[in-house]
Amino acid sequence: MPDLAPHRTLDWIGGLDGHIEMIDQTLLPGQFKVIACHDVETLWEAIKVLRVRGAPAIGVAAAMGAVLGIRDATTYEDLYARLERVCDYLASSRPTAVNLFWALDRMKRRAQTLQGRPLADIKESLLAEARAVRDEDAAMCRAIGDAGQHLIADGAGVLTHCNAGGLATAEYGTALALMYRAHELGRRFRVYADETRPLLQGSRLTAWELSRAGMDVTVICDNMAGLLMAQGKINLVITGADRIAATGDSANKIGTYSLAVLAKAHGIPFYIAAPSSTFDLSIDDGSAIPIEIRDENEIRRGPGGLTAPEGVNCYNPAFDVTPAELIHGIITERGLIQPVTREQVRTVIGR
Amino acid sequence: MPDLAPHRTLDWIGGLDGHIEMIDQTLLPGQFKVIACHDVETLWEAIKVLRVRGAPAIGVAAAMGAVLGIRDATTYEDLYARLERVCDYLASSRPTAVNLFWALDRMKRRAQTLQGRPLADIKESLLAEARAVRDEDAAMCRAIGDAGQHLIADGAGVLTHCNAGGLATAEYGTALALMYRAHELGRRFRVYADETRPLLQGSRLTAWELSRAGMDVTVICDNMAGLLMAQGKINLVITGADRIAATGDSANKIGTYSLAVLAKAHGIPFYIAAPSSTFDLSIDDGSAIPIEIRDENEIRRGPGGLTAPEGVNCYNPAFDVTPAELIHGIITERGLIQPVTREQVRTVIGR
Numbered sequence: 001m002p003d004l005a006p007h008r009t010l011d012w013i014g015g016l017d018g019h020i021e022m023i024d025q026t027l028l029p030g031q032f033k034v035i036a037c038h039d040v041e042t043l044w045e046a047i048k049v050l051r052v053r054g055a056p057a058i059g060v061a062a063a064m065g066a067v068l069g070i071r072d073a074t075t076y077e078d079l080y081a082r083l084e085r086v087c088d089y090l091a092s093s094r095p096t097a098v099n100l101f102w103a104l105d106r107m108k109r110r111a112q113t114l115q116g117r118p119l120a121d122i123k124e125s126l127l128a129e130a131r132a133v134r135d136e137d138a139a140m141c142r143a144i145g146d147a148g149q150h151l152i153a154d155g156a157g158v159l160t161h162c163n164a165g166g167l168a169t170a171e172y173g174t175a176l177a178l179m180y181r182a183h184e185l186g187r188r189f190r191v192y193a194d195e196t197r198p199l200l201q202g203s204r205l206t207a208w209e210l211s212r213a214g215m216d217v218t219v220i221c222d223n224m225a226g227l228l229m230a231q232g233k234i235n236l237v238i239t240g241a242d243r244i245a246a247t248g249d250s251a252n253k254i255g256t257y258s259l260a261v262l263a264k265a266h267g268i269p270f271y272i273a274a275p276s277s278t279f280d281l282s283i284d285d286g287s288a289i290p291i292e293i294r295d296e297n298e299i300r301r302g303p304g305g306l307t308a309p310e311g312v313n314c315y316n317p318a319f320d321v322t323p324a325e326l327i328h329g330i331i332t333e334r335g336l337i338q339p340v341t342r343e344q345v346r347t348v349i350g351r
Numbered sequence: 352m353p354d355l356a357p358h359r360t361l362d363w364i365g366g367l368d369g370h371i372e373m374i375d376q377t378l379l380p381g382q383f384k385v386i387a388c389h390d391v392e393t394l395w396e397a398i399k400v401l402r403v404r405g406a407p408a409i410g411v412a413a414a415m416g417a418v419l420g421i422r423d424a425t426t427y428e429d430l431y432a433r434l435e436r437v438c439d440y441l442a443s444s445r446p447t448a449v450n451l452f453w454a455l456d457r458m459k460r461r462a463q464t465l466q467g468r469p470l471a472d473i474k475e476s477l478l479a480e481a482r483a484v485r486d487e488d489a490a491m492c493r494a495i496g497d498a499g500q501h502l503i504a505d506g507a508g509v510l511t512h513c514n515a516g517g518l519a520t521a522e523y524g525t526a527l528a529l530m531y532r533a534h535e536l537g538r539r540f541r542v543y544a545d546e547t548r549p550l551l552q553g554s555r556l557t558a559w560e561l562s563r564a565g566m567d568v569t570v571i572c573d574n575m576a577g578l579l580m581a582q583g584k585i586n587l588v589i590t591g592a593d594r595i596a597a598t599g600d601s602a603n604k605i606g607t608y609s610l611a612v613l614a615k616a617h618g619i620p621f622y623i624a625a626p627s628s629t630f631d632l633s634i635d636d637g638s639a640i641p642i643e644i645r646d647e648n649e650i651r652r653g654p655g656g657l658t659a660p661e662g663v664n665c666y667n668p669a670f671d672v673t674p675a676e677l678i679h680g681i682i683t684e685r686g687l688i689q690p691v692t693r694e695q696v697r698t699v700i701g702r
Contacts, residue, residue, distance in 0.1 A: 141684075143684035143685075144682055144683060144684050147682050147683065147685075147686050148682035148687070151682075161574075178682065194574070195650065196574070197546070197548060197573065197574060198572050198667065200653075203650070203651075219650055219651070221573065221605070221606075221650060222548065222572065222574035223545070223547070223548060223573035223605055223609055224609075226606075226608045226609030226612055227605060227608055227609070227642075230608065238682075241681075242670060244681065244696075246693055246696060246697075247674075247675050247691075247692075247693050247696070248675035248678060248681060248688065248691035248693070248695075248696050249672055249673065249674050249675050250672065250673050250675075250678060250681070251670050251671070251672045251673075252671070253669070253670060253671075254572070254574055254575055254668050254669055254670055254671050255572075255574025255575070255671070256670075256671055257578055257581065257671040257672065257677075258574055258575075258576060258577030258578070258613060258671075260673045260677035261577055261612070261613055261616045261677065264616075264677055265612045265615075265616060269679040269680075270677060270678055270679050271678070271679050271680050271681070271682060272673075272680075272681045272682070273681070273682040273683075274681065274683060275683060276683050276685050276699075276700050279696065279700045281696075286672035286673075286674055287672075289670075289672050291578075291668050291669070291670050291671065292669040292670060293666070293667060293669070294667045294669045295667065296664070296666075296667055297665075298667055299546065299570055299571075299572060299659060299665040300554075300570070300657065300659045300661070300663075300665050301656070301657065301658065302551075302653055302654035302657070302658040303654070303655070304653045304654070304656070305652075305655070306651065306652065307650070307651060308650060308651045310651070312651075313647065314647035314648075314650040314651050315647075316549065316644060316645045316646065316647055316649055317642050317643070317644055317645070318604070318605055318642070318643040318644070318645045319593060319602045319603060319604060319607075319643060320603070320605050320606070320607055320608040320609075320642065321600055321601065321602045321608065321637035321640050321642070322600065322601050322602075322603065322608045322611045322637075323600050323637055324598050324599035324600050324601075324637075326611035326612065326614075326615055326621060327599060327601060327611065327621055327622070327623055328620040328621050329620075329622050329623075330592075330595065330599060330622070330623045330624070330625065331495055331499035331502075331529065331589075331622060331623070331624040332498065332625060332626060333490075333491040333492075333494035333495050333498065333626055333627060334494075334498075335498050336498055336499070337599065340598075340599035342597055342598050342599070345595075345597060345598070345599050345632070346597075346632075348627075349627050349630045349632065
């Protein structure tokens with residue numbers, strides 16, 4: 001039986017002789033398994049192969065990993081040498097993860113302030129620092145939830161994209177923090193989770209964690225959002241963000257922009273939830289944010305297996321209706337219907 | 352070696368003692384295989400398991416199947432009895448396919464007009480009728496192509512959804528007919544094919560047939576269309592339709608409506624291409640068209656294997672940028688940024 005508390009993505013279990021436990025996210029949604037990391041090598045592999053993912057969660061894992069690396073040190077020199085080594089080693093697990101470097105730097109800075117203290121004190125203080133990284137992340141997510149929970153009314157339909165949830169953070173998440181908080185406050189509402197192609201973070205992770213929390217969640221394919229908005233099923237769209245420019249222009253998982261355009265066309269409010277660390281005020285506006293182009297095979301090779309939890313609802317409309325006012329023309333073997341009006345249809349197609 | 356001509360989805364090969372050949376669409380995009388149907392049972396199975404699919408193509412297959420069913424008749428009575436039997440049998444392969452019933456009725460009506468003619472004449476005339484069903488479908492598709500090809504300018508980027516292509520008809524298709532015709536006229540342009548979740552007709556079929564014809568096609572996930580429009584990559588959106596009301600309101604594969612809203616927001620023309628038989632003037636407007644809700648497992652179970660042809664380009668941007676003007680508010684642990692302006696960002700986040 002794991003010791004990991006129900007809402008947590010990863011945590012340090014026990015004292016200085018303890019270990020890290022984390023949900024193995026590579027097995028979701030088919031299997032829920034908590035794994036233990038007793039050594040740095042196991043943790044490095046877990047970060048590398050995305051058993052733990054999401055910038056804040058990786059930062060927490062790295063801070064705790066530093067403790068795994070130094071706890072057996074026998075002298076001061078040994079401890080500081082081990083700290084350098086473990087930080088270099090963990091930094092190599094995901095070389096582009098900014099939160100990883102940030103957390104490791106924080107651990108090293110803390111170690112510097114502890115110089116001259118008894119060896120046992122230093123070790124305990126570094127464990128406390130790693131736990132603080134986790135606790136601060138959790139507190140920040142809760143603060144986001146508190147700041148935004150009022151947006152989710154009783155009976156609302158809320159659409160989200162990708163996974164800006166507890167699984168990407170120590171617990172609770174960013175966009176999903178609002179939903180967890182509103183749920184705790186007793187409000188009843190339905191969440192629609194875009195599956196989020198190509199990597200399906202919405203159907204695999206968001207649907208899993210919300211249903212685990214006992215919430216009402218339904219998976220849709222990304223191309224269904226417009227229909228649901230037209231049907232009046234969506235009252236609010238809320239997503240996370242990866243990077244926000246000084247103007248507020250927000251980079252987030254592919255498909256977010258389409259949702260924002262669709263929301264505006266239907267008069268539905270579209271919100272972003274993100275910690276202040278997501279803002280990069282050195283970026284003047286969104287046009288300066290580079291877009292990562294990823295491997296074509298993510299699209300070309302089907303995922304196989306379960307793409308959403310077995311027990312979670314999926315809504316699968318096969319068609320939608322496009323109103324004539326959005327259609328520039330209809331091309332038929334009898335010629336072009338343009339403009340698309342009842343009269344023109346009758347003229348070209350007849351009765 | 353199959354005898355099927357390169358652009359054809361299915362055809363009757365040889366004389367009255369001949370057979371049907373068709374592309375086995377269940378093997379696409381991984382494998383291109385033409386199968387032969389020498390008897391009615393093989394054809395029934397092919398329609399049933401979607402080796403041939405698309406309303407017009409199924410109609411052609413059924414008409415030709417009627418010939419397979421009657422060609423060995425030895426007397427008038429035998430022929431008309433066999434015709435009834437084969438039509439009932441083929442109609443049971445896909446009980447909701449309107450074109451299937453239409454084609455079988457047409458064959459029976461033709462047989463009635465032939466009563467009293469020599470047995471060999473009746474058989475030959477029914478084969479000619481089945482071929483006419485195919486030829487008329489091909490001619491109609493070509494007429495749609497001719498009517499709309501001028502919309503595709505040299506250098507254009509054209510977005511399409513699902514498969515309104517040759518594979519759904521005898522050849523050439525509806526939305527794709529414009530592209531084939533513009534290509535024949537020597538125009539160079541790029542087609543973007545939405546993969547079209549959940550069943551991936553865009554990546555599996557549209558990308559396959561356009562690349563087979565030597566055209567420039569790139570697969571995207573459905574949620575990427577908005578980004579491509581914002582990037583200026585799309586000049587025209589064109590899709591097929593399943594049913595069109597008297598107003599011109601058009602039902603088509605899920606996701607078409609979202610594309611139309613996105614196209615309007617970006618000032619990009621959105622067209623439908625469809626034969627006049629798609630219009631149902633008894634339906635007053637789109638709100639009266641029922642939406643089929645399909646099996647949740649189409650979303651929940653991943654497709655596995657190749658979802659797009661191995662050699663076809665896929666464009667896989669991981670993120671997009673949502674401009675501040677589309678964002679109602681940004682929720683942070685420091686509170687709400689609303690409206691999302693440079694000033695409010697500075698006030699809440701600081702420098």
